[in-house]
Each structure stands twice: as structure tokens, then as C-alpha cells.
Amino acid sequence: MAFVSIEWLKRWCEVPAGLTAAQLAKDLVKVGLEEETIHTSGVTGPLVCGKVLRMEPETASNGKTVNYCRVDVGAEFNDAPGAGKEPSDVASRSIICGAHNFKEGDHVVVSLPGAVLPGDFRIATRKTYGHISDGMICSARELGLGEDHNGIIVLEEYLGERGMEVPPVGTDLLGMLGLNHELLEINITPDRGYCFSMRGVGREYSHSTGAAFTDWGLAENLKNPLAEANNSGFPVEITDDAPIRGNVGCDRFVTRMVRGFNPKAKTPEWMVTRLESAGMRSISLAVDVTNYVMLDLGQPMHAYDLDKVKGSIVVRRARDGEKHTTLDEVERSLYPEDLLVTDCKGGHAARVLGIAGVMGGAETEITAATTNVLLEAAHFDAVSVARAARRHKIPSESSRRFERGTDPQLPPVAAQYAAELLVEYGGGVIDEGITDVNHSAPMPSVTLGFDAASRLIGVEYSAERCEELLKAIGCQTCRDDSAKAFTVTPPSWRPDLVGAAHLVEEIARLDGFDQIPSLVPVGPAAIGLPAVLCTRREISDTLAEAGLTEVMTYPFLGDEHDRQGFPVDDPRRVTVRLANPLADDAPALRTSVLDTLLNTASRNVARGNQRVAIYELDQVALAHGVVPAAIPGVEHRPSDEEMQALRAGMPKQPWRVAAVLAGNATEAYPGQPARAWDWADAIALAMRVATSQGLTVRSEAPNVKCSGNNGKATQSVAPFHPGRVAQIRVGAETGGKVLGYAGELHPQVCREFGLPERSCAFEIDLDAIEKARPKGAFQLRAVSTFPVAKEDFAFVVDTDVAALKVQNAIAKAAGDALESVHLFDSFTGEQLGQGKKSLAFALRLRAADHTLNPQDIREIRQRVIAKVQKTCRATLRA
Structure with a gap:
């Protein structure tokens, strides 16, 4: 945050008369400086100049002596002679005051009834100590002007110290005392560090309003010409053996010296006011000047007692085991990355004077006996300062500016400006010796x-x-x-x-x-969701229509692979490990949606849910066979080869859909017991997912064996029961791609996760469904208006021949005339012979452009019989 005083802003810009903080905030927000809040003094009038006419000490019953005063507060506010709540023979007001540092004839600050002082202290007429007090004579602390509460403000003294004359009685003092000034607090983003100064804010105000701007941070605008560096300045050496990210810790270091300085010189009131408006307290003239220059120009500075600095100044990195006591009187252990300012007391660069850009040291600080001052203005590396301030937990006004980047051309200007201020208000002379060690690079184009x-x-x-x-x-x-x-x-x-x-x-x-128009983007016509998103949405709708509930789980994995019975060499055990996991017991990404879905089902069962039917669509991370690439540095843009290696090192992240079915599929009703989920339900749901996308699929037993290791399933089917699992394959014929598995969970898995016995599950590869889905646009056909011809067929086939195979052969033979075909009877018996079964199908035949005649139907029947006999080794039964 930064504070902006309108009075201070006038030093940099031509500010229009009557400018308010609210208007200033509107002007600055146009150039990206946002308002945080507007601060006021908390004082409202009437607050006027009063003259003490009479002052009568009185001792109260508690032994305290108070003064009963008659105060002239001006014709507008005085009670006329003989009038008022406590009449008097002179035009005035009666006020009780407990202070004793004033006398009759003094001019004082009077807050009248209706005024509000800081802390929402409201002034009202009241009876106290036997008199009517019709106002209050104010002290500096009561008005928020300082901490002095030993006596009230005597205007002859207070204004005289500030070079001001006492105004006539009854004059409004809010403006004269600076109590009507508003202070704007603004938010500074990390890239706008130059706005942590009135120089930067003034420049931005000029950009926003067009107001004339004078840059006092340029050498040509100094009161005196900028002196050049010479060989008689204080010696400075910069040695940085451990640059961070290739940047040396200090590329410019300027020193100026002021001799014969009066340490008792007071800071001018205008400077104190400006410092306080920025949230800083006045300490001493030398320290106040360095703080003021920092706030005004944006260049952090530091003042040393010149007589205490020995030898030359050396800027270097810290050494192992080094310690330093900072200005806050805390001894700190230093780190090798810390950038230090040192001198040569006890050896070359042996004594630490301060942590560069963060905080100075206690040994060379300015004291009440300092007469010779050494001023430092430097340009330190932003990263070095930021890390040191955070490492030692001592953020400062200086570090806040350095870590956002300061102007490397500003140190000589700031050093001369500070030296001139010291001499102007503290006496002494500016030493001719000037040091400017400058290794700063020009700004890149x-x-x-x-x-x-x-x-x-x-x-x-x-x-x-x-x-x-x-x-x-x-x-x-x-x-x-x-x-x-x-x-x-x-x-x-x-x-x-x-x-x-x-x-x-x-x-x-x-x-x-605000000149950029707000336009709602117009989407391209006739463009909907991508096909892959439509597929996921349709599959989710399909499962929801079947009565399942969608869940979204965290994709983080712990020991679930062990609990699911995966063999040691199962490729699904190869996981992506997280550098900073949210939980120590879940340090990897899942390789199967069931890895986390089983835990969700387990929690639901543990909480008394007797029917669990949940599903999830999400990605998994498959790291098997992937070689991670080295992460390139951030100093430069990755090359095409590095980007290619990064992409190759990324784990595959296919989309999967999985479901877990546990407990009852249907609830018990009178006359009908509850039915538990079984593996046929899981298979049917898995096939329903595939068929919803227009795929023809079949279920078949996977080629698995029972493992000899505790009866657990082999890697291909875990976590399923090896004897009650089916693989879902695309196509009616052999050779189609396996989409996934469905079936009953292994009993050991059910026990591990606390699920009911014979709980079921399935998991399907959505990316495989997307690849296998029929391509091309769907074509709608008009419903034929010609009559339907119905035909039935019964074929005798071997018992190992699937009904779907026969149905597909019928469909191919019937051609376009086939409207539908379905199996309506399956029969086995002794009359059919050993290993035979009868399959009966009903066909609906209809042509799009004419009525099927007997000859057409006869030809279709012949094609169907011939095709089924050839394909399925069938004989026509009826």
C-alpha cells in the first residue's frame, strides 16, 4: 500500500484547486492505481481560534484544580453579554479546562458543541465542576496532531514554531492545523514499484489528467548542479562471488558525506507532516531526511555515523556462521545468499554494517552525538533483497521498494538531494568527496x-x-x-x-x-460441443437414467493397489508421484478410476447406505513406459526440442468411466424380497454405455487363470473375481478391441474395502469408445407408409454359437428391407440332439418405396436361410 497526500502531490504536479481525495482516486484508477481507502483526520468543526479572557482556578471536591475560563470564540459563536447558559458580562463562552500551561490573553484551539474529534469523541455542552462547559480547549493529542497531552495548544507557540501568525478570533482552524487534509491509500501491483514514491504517483496523475509534471528525480532539476564522482569520496568496493540467477547483488553504490552536522537540529514541521501522512514517525533529522527522500523520489537510502565506519565499504555476500545485530537490536544468523554492506574494522570486509536493502546495523547508526554523516544510495538486486527480507522476516520500506525494482539512475540524485536537505536544516557542509561505483547496464531495447x-x-x-x-x-x-x-x-x-x-x-x-469497447463475442453459427464432450455427456446421462449417481473424487492414490490385489509386476502400479502431495498418505495419481471410486463406495457403506450405485468419468495418469524429461530453467524460453521432450515425458491421461454397485439393486416390497446387485448387472451397464454410442459389443470371458498367490486374481482382471468377470469387446465377430472389464469384485477386495459380498464394478475406456464409434453424420429416414411383412425363422445351431452371431447374419442377408429383428425363443431338448439348440427370430420387413409382394418376401427368406446356414452351420427348423 502507498499513501498519497494532495498537498505533497503539488510538489510534482499542477493540481487544480479544490481537488478531493475521491476525485484523485478516480483519476488514478484510470491508469491502474486502485483506491484502497480514503483517510481523514476524524475531526469536524466547529474548531475555531479562541482568546482566553478570564481564567479562574478552582479546587474541586476531589482536590483537583481546574480553570474556569471565559473564552472569546468570535462574534458568530459567542454568547452575548448576560445571555447563554452561564451568562457573563463579556461576549464569550464558559469552558472548564484542566490544563495549566496557558494564561489570560493566550490564543487557544476551541472545539465547540457539535464538533467531533478523533475516536468519534463528540463535543457537547455539559455541567462539570459546578459550571457549564460550553466547548473544549484542545491539546495536540486530542486533535490527533501528536502525542503531547501535558497541556493544551497555545497558538502563539504552536504556530510561531511553524512560521505562521495567529489568526483572528473565531477563525476556522481546520485548514491551518492540517485537519481537513484527506489522505488517499492506493494499492500498488508488483510491477509498478515506481509508484511507491510521490515521483511515480505524480507521473501517473499527469498521465491520467494531463497535468503539468516536473520530474525532480532528474539531475537537471536539482537546486544545484549534480556533482560528479571523484577520487576523494569514501572508498567503496563491490565483490559478489555468488550472484543469484546471474545477477550481481549490487551494480551501483553512491556515497556522500556531510560534516559538522548539528545532531540536535529538529526536523522541519512540513517534513514531519509528510512522513506521518505516509505512516512513518519522525526519529531524527538525519534519519527523517533519508526516509523522506525515499518516499519522495523512490530511492531507499541509509545514513551512517561517518566516524564509526572504518576503512572502506565492501558489498559482499555473507559467510558461513556470520552473525549481525540489526537496528531492531536482534542478533541474526546470516546465510550465504544474504547481500551485506560491510566495513574494514577488524580486517578487510570483516564487520557487517547492514543487510543490503533490508535493514542497517546497530553499531554505526545515527545517534544524538553524530556530527558527521555518511549517506548511502545504492541499486541492489531485487531477488537478493526479497529473499533476505523474507528469510529474516524483516520486511521494510526499503526492501519493499528494492524487491519491485528501483531506478539505477537515481542514487546520485537522491544522495545529493538528501545532503542538501541535511545542510539546509541541520547545518554543516557537504564534503566534496563523492563516490559512485557504477556497473549498471543500459536498459535493453x-x-x-x-x-x-x-x-x-x-x-x-x-x-x-x-x-x-x-x-x-x-x-x-x-x-x-x-x-x-x-x-x-x-x-x-x-x-x-x-x-x-x-x-x-x-x-x-x-x-x-475504458476506451476498449465491451463486446460480447459472437460464437460461430452451427457449432456445438466438440464430439468428445458430447460423448462424455451422453454416457453420463445413460448411467444416470439407469439409476446411478455421479460422484467426483480426488485423483490421489495411496495403498489402493495393494488392497485391490494387483501383482507386483502389474504395469498399473507404475504411478506419477506428486512433488507436493496434499496428504502424505496419497502421494501419487491414480491409474484407474476404480482406485478412488472404491474408497467412496466404502465410505457410503460404512455410513449405512444399503444401496450404492455410483459412477465417475475422469482421467487417469499412466506413467508405464514414460521417461520424464528434465525441467528447463526459467531464464529463457524452452526450445522446440525441450518442448518435444517435455511432451514425450508427460504420462498418458486417457478418460475412463467406472461404476461400483454394492448392496441392494431393488428394495424389498410385500411379496417381493430385495435383490442384490450381481455381475450380470455390471456387464449389462457396461454394454449399455457402449451401445449408447452406436457400438455393437459383446461380452466374453477373459483368458485368465487363478493366481497361486493367496487366491488373488492375475494382473489382467484385478480387482475382479477371475471366474465372474467379462471383458467388453467391440463388434459381433472376434478380434475387436477390448473396451474394459465388468463383473464381480474379488472377495478379498470386498473385505479390504468393507463392501458387501459379491459387490460389482466395471471400468470402460472412453477414448477407445470414441475411436471405435461410427464416423460420419447420422441420416434420418422417413417412416415408410407401406405395410409391414412379418416373417419368423427357427434355426438349429451348435450350443456354442452365439445368438448375436445368428442375428447379425440375418440382418446382413435381409438388407435394406429389414426393419427389425429380435430373438423371441431359445430351446434345447433331446429331440434336437446332443450339443444343439434352437433359436427363433421374428423379422419385420418393409420397403421404402413399394409394397413387398410374395416374390420379394420369398427372395428375402432364401437369402436369410442361405446366409445363416453358411455362416453359422445352421439348419432351418421352421
């Missing part, structure tokens, strides 16, 4: 196409407008009409502008986000 802003924002920006806005924020531009692009060099105070997208954002921000 960015190429920006003429059409980049229009293309990314969706609003037309001319090249001239883009150049105008970029120059307004301080960028230097070089236009190349042949390449239709600018070469843009950002200003030193904007380290966040490192790419074309950042420049485009600035163009849109300064032109006004």
Missing part, C-alpha cells in the same frame, strides 16, 4: 511492431499514437518504417517493461482501458 497493440488489444491504434504514448511514459523510440516496427528503450525506472506485450499493455493503459 524491445522491438514492437506497428500493429502489435491493435492485434493484441482489438482496438485500432495508429503507429503515431503508439509512439506518442510510449514517449509519454519515458520510453525512447526509434521508428523503422521499412520493418514496420519500433525499437523501444524503456526508461530506467521501468524495469518491468521487458517485452512487447508489456509495451502494448502500457499503450492500452495510457490510452484508457
Whole structure:
């Protein structure tokens, strides 16, 4: 957060008269600086200048001496002679005051009935100590102007110290005492660190309103010309043996010296007021000046007692085992990544003066005896400062600015400005010695196409407008009409502008986000959900229509594979391990939806649910056979080869649908017992999922054996019972793809998860269904208006011949004339012979364009009989 004082803003911008904090907030939000809140003094009038006419000490019954006063508060507020609640012979008001630091004739601050002081303290007429007190004579603390509560404010003294004259009696004092000033608190985003200063806020106010802006952070705007560095300055050495991410911890370090400084000099009232408006307390002139310069220009500074700094200053990283006592009198253990400012007391770079950019040390701090001051203004690495502040848990105003990036061109300006302020208000002279160790690199240029802003924002920006806005924020531009692009060099105070997208954002921000029209995107006509999403939705609807409840479980896995009886070499045991799991007992991603669905079913059964029928559609992570790729660094964009390796190292994540059926399928009714779920229900639901997508599927026994290991199933069918499981395969013929498995759960699995015996489940591969689903658009056919011809067939086939195989042969032979075919009878008996069965089918035949005549029907019958006899080795029974 940052605080903006309108009075302080006037130093940087031409502010219109009568500007309020509310209007200032509206102006700043246009350029992205959001209002947090508006602070006021909490004081409302009437608050006027009064003159003490009479002062009569009186001793109260409790032994306390108070003063009964008659105070002239101006013609508008005085009671006329002989009038009022406690009449007097002079025009005045009666006020009881317990302070004794004033006398008759003094001018004081009077709050009259109706006024409100800080803390919602409301002034009203009241009787006290035997008199009517018709107002209150105020102290500094009562008005929120300080902590002094030993006496009331005597205006001759208070205003005289500030170079102001006492106003006439009855004058409103809210403005003169600064109690009518509003303070705007704004929210600063991480990329706008320059706005943690009045310099940055003033610049943004100028962008928003067009107000004239004077940049006091430029050398040419200093009171005196900026002095150049020389060899007589305080010696400084920068050694950084452990740069972070290739960036040295300090690339610029400036020092200035002030000698003969008066340590008893008071901080000017205007500076104290500004510091307090920013939430900082006044400490001493030297410290206040460094804080003020930081708040004003945005350059953090530090002041040392020059006589206590020995040898030269060395900026380096911390050493193992090093300790340092900071200004808050806490001894801290340092880390090798900590960037330090040291001197040479006890050896070269031996004594730590402070943690760079975070907090100084206690040994060289400014004291009441300091007469010679060493000023430091440096440019420290943002990452180094941020890590140190978080590591030691000492965030400071300085670290808050450094970690967001400061202006590397500002240290010499800030150092001279601070030195001039010290001499102006504290005496002494500025030493001619100036040190400026400068290794800062120039700002990198960015190429920006003429059409980049229009293309990314969706609003037309001319090249001239883009150049105008970029120059307004301080960028230097070089236009190349042949390449239709600018070469843009950002200003030193904007380290966040490192790419074309950042420049485009600035163009849109300064032109006004409110200029971007709010348009509802128009979707392409006749485009619905992608086919894969339609498939998942239809499958979910199918299971819901069958009475199942959809659940969504966390995809995290613990020991479920052991509980499901997976063999040690089962490829499903190869899992993706999580770097930071939410729970220590679930450190991996599931390889089957049943891994987590069984736990959900178990909890429902444990809570007394007698009918569990739940399903889930989600992805699984299959890491078997996948070699993870090395994660590239963040310093550069990954190459195409690195991206290809990353994609190859990603686990496969197919979509699956699974269900668990436990307990009763139907409830008990009078005359009808409850029916438990059985494996036929699971198989039927699994096939229903596939057929809902237009697939022809069949169920068959998988080729499995019982394992010799505790009777558990082999890896291919776990967690199912090896004798009561079916695999669901695409197509009526052999050779189709296996979609999944359905059946009864293994008894050991039921016991592990606390499920009823013979609980069932299935799991189907949705991606396989999507690949096998018939392609092409569905075509609707008109219902024929011609009559239906019904024919029945009964074929004798071997008992191992599936009825579906016979039905498919009939369908192929009947051709387009077949409207429907279904099995209506299956019969076995001695009269058919050993290993034979009879299958009877009913056919509905109808042509689309004519009535089927006897000859047509006869030809169809002949084709059907011939096809079934050839395909299924069948004989016609009837």
C-alpha cells in the first residue's frame, strides 16, 4: 500500500484547486492505481481560534484544580453579554479546562458543541465542576496532531514554531492545523514499484489528467548542479562471488558525506507532516531526511555515523556462521545468499554494517552525538533483497521498494538531494568527496511492431499514437518504417517493461482501458460441443437414467493397489508421484478410476447406505513406459526440442468411466424380497454405455487363470473375481478391441474395502469408445407408409454359437428391407440332439418405396436361410 497526500502531490504536479481525495482516486484508477481507502483526520468543526479572557482556578471536591475560563470564540459563536447558559458580562463562552500551561490573553484551539474529534469523541455542552462547559480547549493529542497531552495548544507557540501568525478570533482552524487534509491509500501491483514514491504517483496523475509534471528525480532539476564522482569520496568496493540467477547483488553504490552536522537540529514541521501522512514517525533529522527522500523520489537510502565506519565499504555476500545485530537490536544468523554492506574494522570486509536493502546495523547508526554523516544510495538486486527480507522476516520500506525494482539512475540524485536537505536544516557542509561505483547496464531495447497493440488489444491504434504514448511514459523510440516496427528503450525506472506485450499493455493503459469497447463475442453459427464432450455427456446421462449417481473424487492414490490385489509386476502400479502431495498418505495419481471410486463406495457403506450405485468419468495418469524429461530453467524460453521432450515425458491421461454397485439393486416390497446387485448387472451397464454410442459389443470371458498367490486374481482382471468377470469387446465377430472389464469384485477386495459380498464394478475406456464409434453424420429416414411383412425363422445351431452371431447374419442377408429383428425363443431338448439348440427370430420387413409382394418376401427368406446356414452351420427348423 502507498499513501498519497494532495498537498505533497503539488510538489510534482499542477493540481487544480479544490481537488478531493475521491476525485484523485478516480483519476488514478484510470491508469491502474486502485483506491484502497480514503483517510481523514476524524475531526469536524466547529474548531475555531479562541482568546482566553478570564481564567479562574478552582479546587474541586476531589482536590483537583481546574480553570474556569471565559473564552472569546468570535462574534458568530459567542454568547452575548448576560445571555447563554452561564451568562457573563463579556461576549464569550464558559469552558472548564484542566490544563495549566496557558494564561489570560493566550490564543487557544476551541472545539465547540457539535464538533467531533478523533475516536468519534463528540463535543457537547455539559455541567462539570459546578459550571457549564460550553466547548473544549484542545491539546495536540486530542486533535490527533501528536502525542503531547501535558497541556493544551497555545497558538502563539504552536504556530510561531511553524512560521505562521495567529489568526483572528473565531477563525476556522481546520485548514491551518492540517485537519481537513484527506489522505488517499492506493494499492500498488508488483510491477509498478515506481509508484511507491510521490515521483511515480505524480507521473501517473499527469498521465491520467494531463497535468503539468516536473520530474525532480532528474539531475537537471536539482537546486544545484549534480556533482560528479571523484577520487576523494569514501572508498567503496563491490565483490559478489555468488550472484543469484546471474545477477550481481549490487551494480551501483553512491556515497556522500556531510560534516559538522548539528545532531540536535529538529526536523522541519512540513517534513514531519509528510512522513506521518505516509505512516512513518519522525526519529531524527538525519534519519527523517533519508526516509523522506525515499518516499519522495523512490530511492531507499541509509545514513551512517561517518566516524564509526572504518576503512572502506565492501558489498559482499555473507559467510558461513556470520552473525549481525540489526537496528531492531536482534542478533541474526546470516546465510550465504544474504547481500551485506560491510566495513574494514577488524580486517578487510570483516564487520557487517547492514543487510543490503533490508535493514542497517546497530553499531554505526545515527545517534544524538553524530556530527558527521555518511549517506548511502545504492541499486541492489531485487531477488537478493526479497529473499533476505523474507528469510529474516524483516520486511521494510526499503526492501519493499528494492524487491519491485528501483531506478539505477537515481542514487546520485537522491544522495545529493538528501545532503542538501541535511545542510539546509541541520547545518554543516557537504564534503566534496563523492563516490559512485557504477556497473549498471543500459536498459535493453524491445522491438514492437506497428500493429502489435491493435492485434493484441482489438482496438485500432495508429503507429503515431503508439509512439506518442510510449514517449509519454519515458520510453525512447526509434521508428523503422521499412520493418514496420519500433525499437523501444524503456526508461530506467521501468524495469518491468521487458517485452512487447508489456509495451502494448502500457499503450492500452495510457490510452484508457475504458476506451476498449465491451463486446460480447459472437460464437460461430452451427457449432456445438466438440464430439468428445458430447460423448462424455451422453454416457453420463445413460448411467444416470439407469439409476446411478455421479460422484467426483480426488485423483490421489495411496495403498489402493495393494488392497485391490494387483501383482507386483502389474504395469498399473507404475504411478506419477506428486512433488507436493496434499496428504502424505496419497502421494501419487491414480491409474484407474476404480482406485478412488472404491474408497467412496466404502465410505457410503460404512455410513449405512444399503444401496450404492455410483459412477465417475475422469482421467487417469499412466506413467508405464514414460521417461520424464528434465525441467528447463526459467531464464529463457524452452526450445522446440525441450518442448518435444517435455511432451514425450508427460504420462498418458486417457478418460475412463467406472461404476461400483454394492448392496441392494431393488428394495424389498410385500411379496417381493430385495435383490442384490450381481455381475450380470455390471456387464449389462457396461454394454449399455457402449451401445449408447452406436457400438455393437459383446461380452466374453477373459483368458485368465487363478493366481497361486493367496487366491488373488492375475494382473489382467484385478480387482475382479477371475471366474465372474467379462471383458467388453467391440463388434459381433472376434478380434475387436477390448473396451474394459465388468463383473464381480474379488472377495478379498470386498473385505479390504468393507463392501458387501459379491459387490460389482466395471471400468470402460472412453477414448477407445470414441475411436471405435461410427464416423460420419447420422441420416434420418422417413417412416415408410407401406405395410409391414412379418416373417419368423427357427434355426438349429451348435450350443456354442452365439445368438448375436445368428442375428447379425440375418440382418446382413435381409438388407435394406429389414426393419427389425429380435430373438423371441431359445430351446434345447433331446429331440434336437446332443450339443444343439434352437433359436427363433421374428423379422419385420418393409420397403421404402413399394409394397413387398410374395416374390420379394420369398427372395428375402432364401437369402436369410442361405446366409445363416453358411455362416453359422445352421439348419432351418421352421
